[in-house]
Amino acid sequence: MKRPRLTLLQRLILAMSIVAFVAICASAMFLYFRFKASNEAFREETLSTFAENLRHELAMDPQLSSPYAQALKARIHQLRGQYAVVSKSGGIIVSSGLQEPLIPYAGDHTKYFQLPAHEGQKTLFGVSLPIAQGDLAGVIQVAFPKEHVLFDSVLEEFVTDIAWIWIPFVLILLATNIVVLGLALRPLRVAAQEAAHIGPSSIATRLTESGMPNDVLALIRSVNAALDRLQSGFLSLEQFSGQLAHELRTPLAIAKARLSLSQDHIARVVEKDFEDVERVITQLVDQVRVRTLHYEATDVVDLGAVAADVARYLAPTVVETGRNIELKTETSPVLVSGARDFIFRALRNLVENALHHSPENGVITIIVFSGGIKVMDQGPGFPQRRLNGGSELLGETDRKDGLGLGLAIVAETMAAHNGRLLLANLPTGGAVATMAFDRPILVSRI
Structure with missing residues (x-):
């Protein structure tokens, strides 16, 4: 199954959604790593401050018994x-109750460390700060549970109240x-809707240029120029x-006139062969013309009048071949918007097709109804393959002396008039071809 193409708006929405998702993820990662780094720096600064204060108090009072030292503890x-004050030998000089250093003595340099949780003790983050004051030499070790550093609370509050x-x-x-x-993109949608309604019957229509942005206007003008x-x-x-039809029919008419003077059977x-050639020429010209079919919304056609003209036009031929023709119309005019000459030619092709397949003394019936025109005959009917084959068989012929253009011309004419050609066989025998105007612009009864 072919996947439907996305519209320009859908593509832009998809692209913007992907960009928004990437932006959210990138921002979240940036905030995480940025605050994590700031958190680590703040922890180290906090620990260093406590350790520096202890070292300052230790220099004045090795037993940390002064009021300020007591407040600090x-x-x-x-x-x-x-906390613990550890000598170089690893012994504890003074502490918050520890029996051993938080970490082994690590030399005379500042070191930050982290102790994993164990025996009910939460994870500790600490610092080891060297001291060298008189006879006192060693390090001061200070550690706090990670969640009790002030910045953790600030970060949690930020994520809870602001970051989300x-x-x-x-x-x-x-x-x-x-x-x-x-x-x-609305101007583009409007232009696309207008362009979708332009066809052979409305070739004079142009896309609206007023109110269009300059960049869209350039495209609209290019399309209008192409139209x-x-x-x-x-x-x-x-x-x-038209010129071709005239140039071909004139010598044919002269040849037929000269042949009419002869009484020979061969003449x-x-x-008759010339008549068949003339009919083929007419169909070929109609095939070209129907693809250039255009009409305005104000071009109104009376289907009853067209049917009457076709019946009068073909009546001599019908009588000469030993067939009959009858016309049934509505009591009031049936009006549609369209090109009269093309509807005339399409109906003439249907009647000629019915004439060719009708038996001698058979009746060809033209019926005009509110939705179109039907042509019925008493012949063998359409082959089943044509009824089942759809439009792809309209260009094929069911007889030896034709090109199969008649039904194709009718189908294209009806398509240009927002209608369709319907083929069927009658239960009592014979064929019926219907020129159905699905969406007549104007249907009126007076």
Whole structure:
């Protein structure tokens, strides 16, 4: 199953959603690593401050018995921290109740350490600060549980109260951008809708230029210029087909007139062949013309009048071949918007096709109803392959002396009029071809 293509707006929304997701993830990672680094730096600064204060008090009072030293030890205890003054030999000089150093003596340099949780003790983060004051030499060790460092609380509060706002903020920004994109692309959607309604029957229609942004206006003008060239080509082709028909029919008419003067049986056969050639030429010209079909919304066609003209036009041929023709119409005009000449030619092709397949003394019936025109005959009907084959068989013929263009011309004519050609067989025998106007622009009963 072929996957449907995404529209430009859908592509932009998808791209912006991916960018927003990446931005959220990148921001979250940035905040995590940035605050983690700041947290580590703040811990180290806090520990260093406590250790420096202890070293300062230790220089004045080795037993840490002064009021300030007592207050400092109380603050450490309040935060559930621990401290120890360790000599170079590894013995404890004074501590918060420790029986051994937090870490073994590690030399005369500042060292930060982390002790894993064990025996009910939470993870500790600490510092070992060297001291060298008189006879006292060693290190001061201070450690606190990680969650009791002030910055942890600040970070937790930031994540809880502030950082989560980033996600809905990005989502709201994304939604706003989608709305803005929809408004910005609206002129393109309007132009696309107008272009979708342009066809052979409305080749004179142009895309609206007023109110379009400059960048979109350049595209609109280019499309309108292309439509101008197409219209010119259509009109040239239509003019050429008319000239071709005239140039071919004139010598045929002269040849037929000369043959009519002959009483020879062969002359009648050749004259019939000329009629077949003339019919093929007419269908070839119609095939070219139907692809240049165009009409305005104000071009109104009376289907009853067209059917009457076709019946009058073909009546001599029908009578001459020993067939009959009848016309049934509504009591009031049936009006549709379209190109009269093309509808006439399409109906003529259906009647000629019915004439060829009708038995001698058979009746060809033209019925005009509110939704279109039906042509019925009493012949063998359409082959089943044509009824089942759809439009791809409309260009094929069911007889030896034709090109199969008649039904194709009718189908293309109906498509240009927002209608369709329907083929069926009658239960009592015979074929019925319906020119159904699915969406007539104007249907009126007076």
